[in-house]
Structure formats: C-alpha cells, structure tokens
Amino acid sequence: MRALLALLLAVAGVLVGGAAPASAHAALLGSDPAQGSVVDKAPAQITLDFSEKVALSDGSFKVLDPKGQRVDAGKASELTGTMYGVKVRPGLPRGTYTVTYQVVSADSHPVSGAFTFSIGAPSATTVSTAGQTVGGGVVGGLYGFARYVSYAAFIVLIGGAAFVLACWQRGAGVRAVQRLVVSGWVALTSATLALLLLRGSYTGSGKVDDIFDLSLIGQVLQTKTGAALVSRLLLLAAAALFIAVLFGAFVKRDADGEEMDGAAGEASGSDARKGASGGDAPDADRAASKQDLTFGLAVGGTVVAAGLAATWAMAEHASTGVQTGLAMPVDILHLLAVAVWLGGLATLLVALYRAGSIEKAAVRRFSNVAFGSVVTLAATGVYQSWRQLGSWSALTGTAYGQLLLVKVGLVAVLVGIAWVSRRWTAQLADAPAAAAKAKRTAEKKRVTAKASAKSGGSARGKDSNASRKGASGSSERTAQLARQRAAMAAARAKRLRDADPTRSGLRRSVLAEAAVAIVVLAVTTALTTTEPGRTEEAAKAATASASQRSGPLSLKIPFDTGGQDGKGTVEVALDPARVGGNEMHLYVVRPNGKAFDVPEVKVAFTLAAKSIGPLPVVPDRIATGHWSASGVQIPMAGDWRITVTVRTSDIDQVSVSKNAKIG
Template identity: 70%
Template sequence: MSRTTAPRVRTLLLLLLAVTGALLAGAAPVSAHAALTGSDPQQGAVVAEAPAQVSLTFSEQVAMSDGSVRVLDPKGERVDTGKTSGQGGNTYAVKLHSGLPDGTFTVTYQVVSADSHPVSGAFTFSIGAPSKTTVAVSDQEAGGGIVGGLYGFARYVSYTGFILLVGGSAFVLACWQGGSGVRAVQRLVVSGWLALTGATLAMLLLRGSYTGSGKVGDVFDLDLLSQVLQTKTGAALVSRLLLLAAAALFVAVLFGAYEKREDDEGKSDLTFGLAIGGFVVAAGLAATWAMAEHASTGLQANIAMPVDVLHLLAVAVWLGGLSTLLVVLHRGPSVEAATVNRFSRVAFASVIVLVVTGVYQSWRQVGSWSALTGTWYGQLLMIKVALVVVLVGIAYFSRRWTGRLTQAPVKEPVKVPVGASASKKESGGSGASKESKGSGGPKGAKGAKARPAKKGAASGGGDGKRAAQLARQRAAVAATREKRLRDADPLRSGLRRSVLAEAGVAVVLLAVTTVLTSTEPGRTEEEAKAATAAASEQTGGALSLDIPFDTGGQDGKGIARIELDPARVGGNDMHVYVERANGKAFDIPEVKVAFTLKAKDIGPLPVVPDRIATGHWTASGVQIPMAGSWQIAVTVRTSDIDQVTVDKNAQIG
C-alpha cells in the first residue's frame, strides 16, 4: 500500500467503525419479540373483589421462571406467591395471597421470548377503587443498559468472527490453496476463530444479567450461569464452543499439514477431507444461531432453520472471502488473476443462495406491505436490501477488473538478490521469495554470501553477521521494490480499491444485520397489535387514543394515551398513560383533559385525573352527555415552565 493510500484506507475504516457503532447503539435496548396481548384483571381495570391470581397472555410462548411476574400492593410490598404456572396456550399466571386490601396494584413482568430476547413491562389494576401507590417501575428496558450494550457488541463480534473463520477457510480451499502458507491469511482466519470464541464466552457470561437484572455485578454470578445453561440459548452457546474446538483442529490442519503437503494426490485427498469436515463444522456453527433465534419460532420453523443455515453460510463465504481477498491484495504476495476469477464465481453463487434464502426469510418475518413499511424491522430490512444491491453493484466492477487482469500480459518476474529467501516465511512462501531462487542477483552477491560464510565459520567473527545483515537488507529492498511495482499496476490497484469499497459496505451491512436479528419481526409486531385490538373489542369497545406531544423543553417529548371505558354516553372510567418514546412511563407533574363536542357547541368539559402511579392518571365517572365526534384535548406539563396542549377527535357513544 502506498503512503498516499494508507491514510485514505485508515480514514475509511474509522468512518465505517463509527457508522457501525452508531447502528449498534441504536439497537439497544432491544425491541421485544413477544407482546402482552391481554391480562386478567385487565390493565387499568377496577374490580370489586380481590382476584385469586393474575394471568398474562402473550403473542407467543415465553420462558418464565419463578419471580418473573411480581404483583405489588399500593405500598410496594409483594402480594404474589412467586410461583408461575402455564394456563394453556400463551397464558401464564401467578397466584395472590388472600385478604388483599383495596387500592391500586402494580403488576411487573420480565420474561424471555421464544427467540431468546428479553421482554419486560408493567401495568396496574385496582381493587374496590383506585388509590395512590408508592411503586416505582424501573425506566430501563429489559436487555438495555451497559450489559445490553455489551451483549449487542458481542453478538456483532461473533458474527464477524464466524464470517472471517468460515469465509477465509473457504477462500483457501476453493480459490487459492497456496494461501494456506500466507501469513496474512493465517492471521485473518485465526483472528476470526479467536473473535468468535471470545464473543461466545462473553455472551454466555452476560446472558443471565442480560435477560434478568441488567446489573454488571451479576455477570459472574454462578447461579445465573447455571440457569442460563439450562435454557435453549445457553445450550446453543455451549454447543458453539464445542464446535469451535473442532474448528481449532481444522485450522491447525489447514495451516499445518495441508500447507506442508507437496504430493498432488495426497494434497487432493486432504483437500476433499478438509472440505467435508469444514462444511460440517461451519454448518454446525451456523445452526447454533438458527436453532436459538428468529428461525426457531413462528411460521414454518422446520423449513426456516435449514434455510437460515444456508443463508449464514452464503454470507460467510461471500463476505469472509471478500475480506481475505482484501487482506491478500494489501498485505500478502501477488495473487494470480485466476484466483480472483475463481473467487468471483464462488461469490456469485453465494449471492444467488443469499437472495433466494433472504427472500424466503423476509416473507416469513414480514408477510405484508404494511409490516414492511410500517415497522422498524421492515425498514431495517429495506436498508439491508439496499446495501446488498450496492454491494452487488460494486462487485460488478470488481469482476470487470478481474477480467482485465485475466486478459493482461504476464509481466517478467522481478529479480531478487540471493538471500531474499530469508524472508520467505514472512512473505508467505510465494511472490518475490519464490522468484528469487536462482536469479543470481546483483554482481558480487554470491561473493558476499560465500566468503563471509567461510570467515565466520573459521573465526566466528563479525563478518558473518555483517554478511547476513546485508543479505537481509537486500531482501527487504527487493521485496519493497517488488511491492512498489505491484502497487503501481493500475489493474491491481483498481481491483484493490473496488474490493476495499465492497468490504466497507459489508461492514455496515453486517451491523444492520446484527440490529435486525435483535428487532421484533414485522409479522409478529402486527399480529400482536391485532391481538391487542381484538382483546380491546371483546371488553366492550373501550376507546384507546395515542396523542404525541412535545412541550419544547429538555426531555419534553412523549405520548399521552387516553383510555375511556366503555366509551359511551353516561359515566365512563378514564385512564391517562404518559410514556416516553421508548414506551416507558414518563414521570411528569401534571396532566389535564378536556372534552369538546363542537358540532353541538358543548364544552370544553374539564377533567382533572388523579395520579396513581408513575405516568398513570385516572378519573372515574367521566360524564359524556351525548354521542358524537368529541375533541379530546390533553394538557401536559413536564416542568414548571414547559407545557403544551394537544388534541385528537374520537367517536364516543
């Protein structure tokens, strides 16, 4: 790499890392993959008698342990038995103690969805009549905080390690068998193995705190680790570590016995054996993701898991091979045009597999145009598709450079002085070092090698050391000259720039994919909304209205949710929930509501609800004198001076 090119490459890599970090930061806290669609008692309900238990219904099955659901009385004391039980389907319950007093009770839950992501939330109900409560619900979402950020970063590193390990190995076996002796390629593949192993161990330690308390101090809790090992995700991570032990043996053979094998027949048999064994190990590693995440739940899981394995393998072969080619072009010896051409064909086949499996997975996880355009998952998916299109477009130009390399006349090898072979190990055993054998070098090179050798042998003096030093200097100069000539080749320079651009887009693509795997699928999100709406209709047509607001001050944005039950003429129960943009309760000093029926010139009818919990106000007996399209105005005050009034129209009666 020339001096002018190196700063550009470093700047581009820093920019890509910054974009990657921004994308990963946007991924935390993780979106929930299972939604609460119903409860008994219902959210905000006022019941006459104390219930024997509280039941929760989710949009999909969840993993729940004792203590996952807690019920707190108005003073913040637990009133549940702590034992949760399944009620059939996706409904779970926890029993309550007898003799509960009247007042408002808070239900908190923290569970793990079927695709391994933590889900938490809270709601209230009242016995007899609403009352004030001292319960403070944590503003941190499950899977958020420092532990959530570390877990998300470890997920990204694990994907990166898998791609480098599998893609680099596939590049050597399928495209450039001579690359097994190149130090830069060896470092890349081993770095992938180390990254995947380290990230897997980190995820195993972080998992208990990630799905539980979110505290850094719980990372090394052995009891939590024991619980994690009994879960589906824990089993997948342990299986990945066992497969990585087999992968270590594969890497040792690939860069050891395989590189030293010289007879063609024996090397061919070893290539076949490594290809079969490597595919089995790579498919097993990919399956540890497929069997524990999105592909393992929902529609057609039996088909989705093997499809997901193929998808991951195609991504690894393409992007990992691309990374290997980039390293070789910048750090390794001269690579033949035939090698680049072979990788071009392998990459093209990988893209075809990637597109076919990606289309199926997209249909499975999205399912409708509304989910594609109206959910965060769908929007991320469109960004991913756009990046893939850009990557394929850049790859087209890389293929053009490859074609020019194939058609270009072969240049005479650069003659290197005797002694350059001393650098063979450093250069990977090819390129300048191979070409130097028998070249003779500059005049007097042989003498410089032979005479001091005898002197040194006889006297052990410094002439032998001096000769060896001169030989190393000549080898370094020759290698530098050869690299300069190689870098000056416009065809190879164009290919390097094209491959570097591909790798840059691939880094961002991998970050988007990591965020995508930790985001609630569009189909699941829409099904949860539909289930919630159906449950609302079954309870008598209660009105629920979300009104965004912005008081203009610091931390002044949020959503006010108005719930009116049964939303008919006469007396109604009203609940006001004020939430932040992330769905958590917003603790503000004051909320007022007013109803106006402009068509009949009625109102505004003011209502001042009572605060019963953080972000929750309620009022009973709200009178609606007649049916019509009512304007519901909400006044929200977030500080002593920041206040705003927002409104929406709704049909009542």
C-alpha cells in the first residue's frame, strides 16, 4: 500500500512539475490575409478560420502595427460556422502587422497563437510572437492536477459504490470501504470547486492573482464548461444523499437482520417455536424491504453516476467534432465502465488489505463485472479512437496517436494482470469468511454476557452495598474476558487470512493492477489535454497547402535590348519557391555563356488571377553577372508572371516575362 501511495504521488508530481501549456484542440486552418502574405491595400477586417467552433471574449483577437500598437476596432465576432473576424482601422500604412488570437475551443481547451501579414511590403516590427500560449505555468499545473484528481475521485466514488451494491453488500458496513468511497466524494467535490476557481485564469491571463477574481468566475459560469462544473456540484449533492443512505439505512437494515437472526438462533423450547412461527412474516418483510432499498439505491446511483459522467462528455472531446449525438452517450458509457472496473479494483484492494475478510462469491461477482466492463471499454474505445484519429497515419504521426498507443499497451498489461487475478479468484477459499463469522458470533456472545452480567449485578444490588460492589467487579471481569475472546478471534481470523497463499496471491495481483491503473489514468488525463489526431492532421494539411513547395525554381529567359551588344539570357533562381519568404538569385550571361556585366536588373511578380502585383524586387549586385535578393515574399500559391527588366546601357533596356507555378 505504501508503494502504491508513492506511485500515486509520483504521477501527481509529474503532472504538476512537468505541466506544459495545454495543447490546442481547435486548430487555425487559415486566415485572410494569409500568414506571411503581402497585400496591396489594407483589409477592412481580419478573418480567422478554425477547425471547430471557439468561444470568444474581450481581446480574443488583437491586430498590432509594426510598433506594437493595436489597430483593431471593435470586438471579435462570429461570421459563419467556424470563421471569425475582427475589423481594423481604415487607412493603415505600409508595413508588417501581427495578429494574435486567444480563444477557447469547443472541447474546453484554451487556444492561442499569432501570425503576420504585410501591407505593400514587409517591414521590421517590434512585436514578438514568441510565448503566445496559454494553459501553462503554475495555474496550468494546478488545473491539470485538479483534472487528474477529479477523474481519479470519480472512479473511486462510482466504482466503490457499485462494488458494494453489486458484489459485496456486507462491505457497506466495513469502515475502510466507507472511508474510501467518502474520500472519493470529498476529493471530487474539492477538485470541481478548484477547477471552477482556476478556469478563468487558466483560459485567460494565467496569473495566480486572478484565481479569486469574481468577475472572471462570473464569466466562467456563462460558458459551457462552467455550466458543466456547476451541474457536477449539484449532482454531488445528490451523491452525498446516496452515500448517507448506503452507509446508514442500508447498513442498519443488515445489522438488524443479523441481530434478529441471532436471537432466533439462541431461543429454546416453546419460545423458539413461537419465535419461529411468528418470525416468518417479519423475516419476509425485512428481506422485501432490503430488496426494495437495494433496487432504489441501484437506480438512483446509476442516474447520479451517469449524470456525473455526462458533465465531462457534454463539455469536452465528445461534444465537438463528428457524430456528437452518438459520441456523447458512448463517452458516458466509457467513463462508467472505467469507474466500475478501476474503482471496484480499488475497493477490492482495500477489502483484501484492511477488511477482516471478503467472501469468495463477492470476488467472483466482481471478476464477472470487471470482465463486462473491459468488453464495454474495448467497444467504446475503438469508436472513440476512430473518431479522434480519423486515419491510420495519425496513430503514429501525432502526439495524440502516440499517447493512445501507450494507453492501449498499458491496458493490455492491465488485462493480463487481471487474468492472473481471475485465476487466483478461482482458487480462493472461504476459510477467512468462516473465521469472520466466528468472530461475529464471539462478539455477539460478548455483548450477551456483558448484558447478563449487568442484569445480575443490578439484581444483587438490592441485597446490600457490598454485594453490589462484588457484582460490579464480576461484570467488569466478564466484559474483560469477552474482549479478550473477541481479540483472540480477530487474531485467529487475521492469521487464517494471511496464511492463505491464494488470498495472498490475489492481493499481490490486485495491487499490481492498481499500480498500472494509476499510470493508465495519468495517460488518459494527458490524452484529454492533447490535440486529437484528426484536428492536428487537418491543421498540418492546411499549413501544407498554404506553404506547399515545388522545389527550387529556375527559369531561363532570353532578352535583346536592341542596342549594340544587347543580347543575352537571364536566369532566375527562386528557392524554395513557396508561399512566404524566398531567396532569389539572377545570373545574366552573353550568348557565348560568359557573365554579362549589365548596369541594372529588376524583377516584378504578378498574380493576375487574384489581381496581386506587380510586386517589385530590386536585387543587389554580388559579382559580375550575379544579383541576389533575400526575403522575397510570395503571398499565395498560384501561376505567377515573373517579369525581369534588364538595362544594358543608359538608353537600352527591355522587360521580358515568363509564367511559373509557385507553391
């Protein structure tokens, strides 16, 4: 158990200490103007197209001039579907402008980034786009830890209660099991409150000082994630009532039944026959009442558990993307199956180490329930994987797919250990359960002896004060002996339990399962903060289409200025010939192939299909017949007309052109 606790703390430390900014689940697919593009005149507004819907707030989009001053006008707004825009001030001068964005994706994760475009021609800018990320730092680490705790607490709460109701109803009266389930409720409630407080700073400034900003909390309550967290708190109030009944009235009903059964068993003579004849109806009533209470708890608990699972499904991955109407119910089922399996596993581990005993039948029932949960997990997991990845390449080519492979491997190990546990379960003996029954019988006898001694002492007290003192001493001695017998019975039960090699093997295998389950939970939490493979590949495709390259471009264009010694060939080399910045070299040679030292060369690029250009470029002379220019901006892909003007004398010059596909 100490090793398991150490592993849990280590995983928590990795989550907090290694917390990185949350990966964006909404990807920027494109913009107008495009990243790195050069436009002739200032646009009226900037538009951004994301892979899914995003939530906007004040300052979601900022447009900064070359000096870092804001030139956007008004709030950002939704245009159509996943496209959003912000207007800019009219009459913007030439230069390079920076657009920054900070939004919240539909699956609750913050998204931020920046890009640049130029009006007229690129220029130097004082704006840095480095560090344009949210979701990191101290607040990001605390938020990630709270998410991990909330998942773990949900599993313990739901799985522990399900284990008691479905597999081991006597466990409702075991103090260690009660503490485990109640701890799950307390941890989930605390983590939910923490997430609610951290949310505003997590998706905004990322400052610790903003955690308790009431205005930010008010804004969070108006979002989908805020509504989900508040709903979770309301459902936890209902869960508290469920726990009170499960560990209160349900346990008392069992205890009353055992006491009455014990009293009937100790009856003798005609009293026993009277008790038997008059006890059938009460026994039947008690059984029916317990059955009704169990059914009510099962129905109520299922509703509360499904509601709690829905607070994740309706606000995160399942709520966006393809087939959301099917994805959300599948996600709820997936979460419930995880909780029943791993939460039941944690409860079984506590019972094996802390409870006096656990019946073989209870372990077998849980084994069957766990098998059904694994089958459900496999079915729902395959669907979720397809939905989040979309292609086989995303399985190995994206961070989400790689994490998913790690999770699948860990679950395979977990299932293997569970198979070993099932083998131990098949060999499990009921001797410890019998010892526990003997312990309960000894305890009842102790209570009966104590009551008899007390009654006898009271009767003798009527004779004299001395006899009352003797009776008191006798009753104390009787109670002491009863306690000793109970302690001896408990020690015998513990020896029987620890001496059983099958039970010891089961404890070790279940402990190993729990250790692997903690790591699986950590990987699962990481998956929820990692961009799904489907959207990551969509963003890569969009970026590739915007900066697609055809390789270095080389064009040879003959020219004749008409004057003496005016013929030759100019070679234009553009590398890498893609959208964005390029390196350009020009070589001018005579008809015989020798370098031609002409006075001047100029180049212009025109994209007639989009009415862009001509974009002039004046290269620098490097050597005889060699000119170059760096940072030649190609704003978008297309069939460009490249015009070269060559001057061979003060009065002789000519412009020649050739078309080429760039990007």
